[in-house]
Each structure stands twice: as C-alpha cells, then as structure tokens.
Amino acid sequence: MILRSLISVAMLTAVTWAAPACAQSSDYEKAIAGILSNPQAAFGRIAGRNDALGVLDQMLIRFALEQQSSERDQVISELQDALLAAVPNDLDPAVRERIGTPPKFDGTAQSLFPTIILASVSGAAITHPDFYAIPCAVLRVEPAFLGALDPLFGGAGDEKIPRGGCIWGCGVLPNFPLAETSEFLEQSYALTASNSSKQILDVVRKTRVLQSAMIRPETMSDRWPVTGLPFENWSLVIPSKQQAYDRISELGARTAELLAAYWRSEGGG
Structure with missing residues (x-):
C-alpha cells in the first residue's frame, strides 16, 4: 500500500517534545x-x-x-x-x-x-x-525490525532498549494471549529494579524471544521452556525471594501454555 506524503519535510528542521503516546x-x-x-x-x-x-x-x-x-x-x-x-x-x-x-x-x-x-x-x-515500543503494525509488515530489540549492553542499560509494541501497548495481534504475557513481563521487569545486570539481561533475552515469536511463530523450535525462567537461580541463593520467583514461575508456565496454543494456531511448531 502507498502512503502519500502528508506533511512537508521542512517541518522537521526542529523537533519538538511531547508526552509518551x-x-x-x-x-x-x-x-x-x-x-x-x-x-x-x-x-x-x-x-x-x-x-x-x-x-x-x-x-x-x-x-x-x-x-x-x-x-x-x-x-x-x-x-x-x-x-x-x-x-x-x-x-x-x-x-x-x-x-x-x-x-x-x-x-x-x-x-x-x-x-x-x-x-x-x-x-x-x-x-x-x-x-520506545516499535509499533506492532511495523513489526508485522517488516519483521526485520525485531533485530533492533536485541540486548546490547550485557545487562544494565538493556532495560532501555526498544521493545515490541505488540506486547507493550502500540498495537495488538488478534487472538494473542496479551493479558497473561504482559503480566508475566511486567512482573519480571519490575523485579530487575533492585537486582544485578545478569538478571536484567536474563529478562531481556527471554522477552526478546517472546516478542520475536509473536510475529514469527516459526522461529520457535519448540514451545517456550517453562524452566530457566527469570530469577530461577537467584531465588535459590536468596531464600527471601522464593515467593517472588514462585509467582513468576506460575505466570511463566501459564503463559507458555497459552503461547504454545497461539503458535500452533498461527502455524508454529
């Protein structure tokens, strides 16, 4: 489809600021x-x-x-x-x-x-x-932009790299289990606030897999693993965090089941 130019490029000589959309x-x-x-x-x-x-x-x-x-x-x-x-x-x-x-x-x-x-x-x-969340429509038409979501800093700082708008509120995918997936991701990211770079990177890597699979189900060689979820090892060495990990694990397992059904319906493995 063709979109005609609706503004003059001259308007872009000075970029203004506005609240997040x-x-x-x-x-x-x-x-x-x-x-x-x-x-x-x-x-x-x-x-x-x-x-x-x-x-x-x-x-x-x-x-x-x-x-x-x-x-x-x-x-x-x-x-x-x-x-x-x-x-x-x-x-x-x-x-x-x-x-x-x-x-x-x-x-x-x-x-x-x-x-x-x-x-x-x-x-x-x-x-x-x-x-910044890349609009879901952009990712659906041009999955190549998923490459901009890859971790870059090896931990701290990666929480600020772009994310996929299909999960993060910039468009949706029909029939996708968004509520459960979003809750799992939000709680996982929330737990990184007081923890190490390694744990942040663990979350970013797993959410990157999720965001990619939303657009390209065939990228999943198997169902998303319910083991190795964020903070699994962390909870073993800090007993007081066991309850938080148990909740994340429960959400992750449920999300994995729903995602497996979604991927099958969309032609995934």
Whole structure:
C-alpha cells in the first residue's frame, strides 16, 4: 500500500517534545494501532506530529507501509537526521560508544537499528518511561525490525532498549494471549529494579524471544521452556525471594501454555 506524503519535510528542521503516546489512551495511540486497517486516515494523524516520538514512528511506518521509491527514502533519511538532532548532548559517552555512530539510511531496515536504539536509550523518543515500543503494525509488515530489540549492553542499560509494541501497548495481534504475557513481563521487569545486570539481561533475552515469536511463530523450535525462567537461580541463593520467583514461575508456565496454543494456531511448531 502507498502512503502519500502528508506533511512537508521542512517541518522537521526542529523537533519538538511531547508526552509518551502508546503508554496512554489517546487518538494517536488508536491511529498507531489501526494503521493496517485504515492507513490513510491513521497516517494523517501520525504525520501531523513533529515531536521526536512522532518523527520516529513516521520513519518506521513509512519504511514498512509506503512503497519503496527514491522520494520515500529521501523523506526517511531527513526524518532520521531530524531525530538524531534531538538526541540529548549529555548522553553518557560510553553509551554512545556502545551503540556506535548511526549510519545514514541506505534503504535497509538494519541501517535504522542504531538510530532506533539511540532514540530509545537516550529518552529522545519513548512511548513508556524508559523505552520506545516499535509499533506492532511495523513489526508485522517488516519483521526485520525485531533485530533492533536485541540486548546490547550485557545487562544494565538493556532495560532501555526498544521493545515490541505488540506486547507493550502500540498495537495488538488478534487472538494473542496479551493479558497473561504482559503480566508475566511486567512482573519480571519490575523485579530487575533492585537486582544485578545478569538478571536484567536474563529478562531481556527471554522477552526478546517472546516478542520475536509473536510475529514469527516459526522461529520457535519448540514451545517456550517453562524452566530457566527469570530469577530461577537467584531465588535459590536468596531464600527471601522464593515467593517472588514462585509467582513468576506460575505466570511463566501459564503463559507458555497459552503461547504454545497461539503458535500452533498461527502455524508454529
């Protein structure tokens, strides 16, 4: 499907700021969620927003939904420039070094990964207090963007990398057991607040598997394991945390059962 350019790129010379969108109920959130069913109307609202979050959303939506052309690629490139200009100058140099200098958009999804990650980690464009959720519609059309969700820092800091909007409130997948999956993920992430980098990374890796399997059930060679859930080893060495782990384990087992049924219905193993 083709989305016509609905705003002038000149509007993007200065990126403004606005409150996170997908973490709250709003017409903008509804536009993001419904863009596959009514693209022209939805994109009209999205393209009219020129804060950093709106620029990032538009950049990814254009890539996923607009027919490739030199004009489209030029617009995406200018959106990328505007977004990078909005990244705070006081970002930790070590974080910048780890992400690397974002390459210029070359027509591939992969060339946008560092820009998406930098926007999320720096807080320049976030849908939630700590991270940016890639719209579910973008991931459904272009699963390549799942690559932007991979852990990068080896623990602390990975809680700020982008996440998949199909779980984190930026669009939905029909028939997906979202409530149970969300509760499991929210409680898992909540437990990382007072714990080590290793435990944060454990949660991030497992949620990355979940987010990928939502879009591509065939990526699961088997049902998601109910063993090895976040904090299993941690609970064994800190007895006072056993109750928290038991609850996480119970939620994880139930979620795994529901996900296995979902994957089978969607053609998974």
